[in-house]
Amino acid sequence: MAQHLQFPTFSRILHWTMAVMVLAMLSIGIGMVASLSDYHWLVSIHKPLGVLILILVAIRLVNRLVNPAPPLPEGIPAWQRFAAYASHVVLYALMFALPLVGWGMLSAARYPIVHYGSLQLPPILPHDAALYAVLRTAHTVLAFLLFATFIAHFSAAPMHALIYRDGVFQSMASWRTRSGKFAVATQD
Amino acid sequence: MPDPNSATPYRLSALREKGVLIRLAVIGIAVLIVVGCFAFVGGWLSPHRLTQARMIDRFEEVNGVWPGFRRNHAKSVCIAGYFDSNGDGVRLSKAAVFRAGRVPVIGRFSLAGGQPYVADGPAAVRAMGLSFRPPSGEEWRTAMIDIPVFIVKDPEGFYEQLLASKPEPATGKPDPAKMKDFLARHPETSRALQIVQAKPFSSGFANTSYNGLDAFRFVNAAGAAAPVRWSMVAVERFEPETPAQSVAQDKNYLFDAVIAGIERAPIEWHVVVTIGQPGDSTDDATIPCPSNRQQVDVGTLTINHIEGEAPGNCRDINFDPLVLPSGIEPSDDPLLSARSAAYSTSFTRRAGEKKEPSAVQISDDGKGA
Numbered sequence: 354m355a356q357h358l359q360f361p362t363f364s365r366i367l368h369w370t371m372a373v374m375v376l377a378m379l380s381i382g383i384g385m386v387a388s389l390s391d392y393h394w395l396v397s398i399h400k401p402l403g404v405l406i407l408i409l410v411a412i413r414l415v416n417r418l419v420n421p422a423p424p425l426p427e428g429i430p431a432w433q434r435f436a437a438y439a440s441h442v443v444l445y446a447l448m449f450a451l452p453l454v455g456w457g458m459l460s461a462a463r464y465p466i467v468h469y470g471s472l473q474l475p476p477i478l479p480h481d482a483a484l485y486a487v488l489r490t491a492h493t494v495l496a497f498l499l500f501a502t503f504i505a506h507f508s509a510a511p512m513h514a515l516i517y518r519d520g521v522f523q524s525m526a527s528w529r530t531r532s533g534k535f536a537v538a539t540q541d
Numbered sequence: 542m543p544d545p546n547s548a549t550p551y552r553l554s555a556l557r558e559k560g561v562l563i564r565l566a567v568i569g570i571a572v573l574i575v576v577g578c579f580a581f582v583g584g585w586l587s588p589h590r591l592t593q594a595r596m597i598d599r600f601e602e603v604n605g606v607w608p609g610f611r612r613n614h615a616k617s618v619c620i621a622g623y624f625d626s627n628g629d630g631v632r633l634s635k636a637a638v639f640r641a642g643r644v645p646v647i648g649r650f651s652l653a654g655g656q657p658y659v660a661d662g663p664a665a666v667r668a669m670g671l672s673f674r675p676p677s678g679e680e681w682r683t684a685m686i687d688i689p690v691f692i693v694k695d696p697e698g699f700y701e702q703l704l705a706s707k708p709e710p711a712t713g714k715p716d717p718a719k720m721k722d723f724l725a726r727h728p729e730t731s732r733a734l735q736i737v738q739a740k741p742f743s744s745g746f747a748n749t750s751y752n753g754l755d756a757f758r759f760v761n762a763a764g765a766a767a768p769v770r771w772s773m774v775a776v777e778r779f780e781p782e783t784p785a786q787s788v789a790q791d792k793n794y795l796f797d798a799v800i801a802g803i804e805r806a807p808i809e810w811h812v813v814v815t816i817g818q819p820g821d822s823t824d825d826a827t828i829p830c831p832s833n834r835q836q837v838d839v840g841t842l843t844i845n846h847i848e849g850e851a852p853g854n855c856r857d858i859n860f861d862p863l864v865l866p867s868g869i870e871p872s873d874d875p876l877l878s879a880r881s882a883a884y885s886t887s888f889t890r891r892a893g894e895k896k897e898p899s900a901v902q903i904s905d906d907g908k909g910a
Contacts, residue, residue: 380578380582383579383582383583384582384583385882386886387583387584387590387592387594388584388592388882389591389592389596389696389875389878389882390695390696390878391878392593392879392881392882393871393877393882394878396881428549428551429551433551462888462892463857464859465678465679467864470867471679471866473679480857482852482857482891482892483892483893485889486889486892486893487893489889489892490893504572504576507572507575508572511567511571512568515564515567516550516561516564516565516568517555519550
């Protein structure tokens with residue numbers, strides 16, 4: 354059976370664009386909450402970047418349903434299949450949850466949600482300091498969870514590239530569009 | 542037929558293949574580098590970096606922890622009123638708040654310091670926080686105090702100064718040696734203190750002027766920018782505080798006087814913008830504006846309502862000085878970002894804490910209680 358062993362081009366563009374954005378977002382997030390003099394300009398990037406990620410992840414979810422991921426190579430153990438599936442569900446869930454919790458917590462604190470000049474978003478929750486406190490903690494916890502999931506993803510990718518050599522890494526990393534079967538190491 | 546054990550690269554036995562362990566090590570190092578970068582950015586590798594948390598920890602170290610209250614400017618009362626803009630600010634800033642007309646305002650009076658139940662005193666710095674709320678939603682928040690210049694120029698100086706001026710348990714006063722040492726290393730603070738001490742404190746919240754201290758930039762509709770500072774200049778005539786006031790039994794005499802005052806008649810301030818010239822320092826709040834700079838009165842602030850801190854009112858608002866409308870921008874003053882950052886941490890800590898009643902309560906008959 355012929356397999357398309359690559360993610361479609363649009364999926365790969367979305368993946369790599371968002372990879373850069375999410376990594377930048379996590380770095381800016383942990384950096385800004387620790388800084389004084391750099392706080393303001395970092396926050397000024399963090400908020401609009403969060404909105405952009407929220408928009409892109411919605412497009413990406415639709416794209417994923419329309420253009421499913423290529424099947425994993427035969428022979429991958431069940432636990433790895435489950436880990437791959439679960440980590441992707443968690444990544445998508447967190448990419449939705451973090452911007453929404455961020456937006457919600459700013460609403461609950463009654464901060465204006467200014468993005469650029471006079472462009473701003475409406476609040477999505479009522480002004481409630483206690484609710485803000487809960488959401489602010491949730492934002493941190495979820496961000497660390499996203500970082501941990503990212504690290505798992507970031508470790509698994511070179512495992513496929515350097516150890517398993519099963520084409521899974523190339524299915525997302527290669528810029529050239531190819532077709533054919535996964536090149537599992539034992540194939541002749 | 543291949544060996545069944547090597548039929549798949551996913552088995553542990555694949556580790557025995559040549560070079561696999563080295564490649565695994567490379568992957569491990571790459572992951573460690575990424576985690577290490579994050580740890581560095583987050584400040585976990587630099588225990589001496591001055592972070593928001595350490596700044597607010599220092600307030601707690603000096604003042605104690607008062608759950609539910611701001612870590613600075615803890616003693617306060619909520620106010621509301623309106624700003625009548627005369628339209629003269631439009632040529633300076635495109636912010637909606639400066640168009641001729643009336644804009645609702647909420648805010649707070651407070652005393653500098655992190656102790657919410659401290660007795661009002663003759664040398665307590667009076668403060669005013671405001672949130673201008675034009676219908677367009679472009680909010681302008683500002684937190685001002687009634688001294689003419691700030692006493693430090695950067696967050697590091699502030700952090701040191703807090704500790705140097707911490708009262709000693711034995712004497713109730715700061716250790717003069719520590720303060721002397723601090724001032725020797727911070728001549729800008731010595732100069733600023735001379736300016737501050739040259740002016741007596743007012744007899745109340747109503748007859749003193751509040752200064753934004755930090756410089757900002759006004760940008761008008763044509764895109765022209767100018768460095769500015771702003772002040773709320775009291776309409777009521779200035780009177781210095783008299784010794785009789787603070788020897789009174791009332792621990793809240795300053796607050797109670799302004800509560801009674803607003804009950805009698807609204808209190809007014811002129812909103813005055815001082816326009817800097819090219820070359821004027823904008824990154825050092827210890828330096829006053831040269832006295833010959835143009836000042837523009839952009840309208841009148843009227844406070845006609847006062848109430849105790851309660852859920853949903855000024856208590857639950859962070860008067861972050863960098864909540865600005867389009868048309869007002871931060872200057873290069875490092876204190877601005879640091880204030881925004883520290884206020885944010887203070888707000889987050891207290892938002893999650895159980896609330897105690899504030900010192901200043903207003904009874905139903907409108908009198909301070």
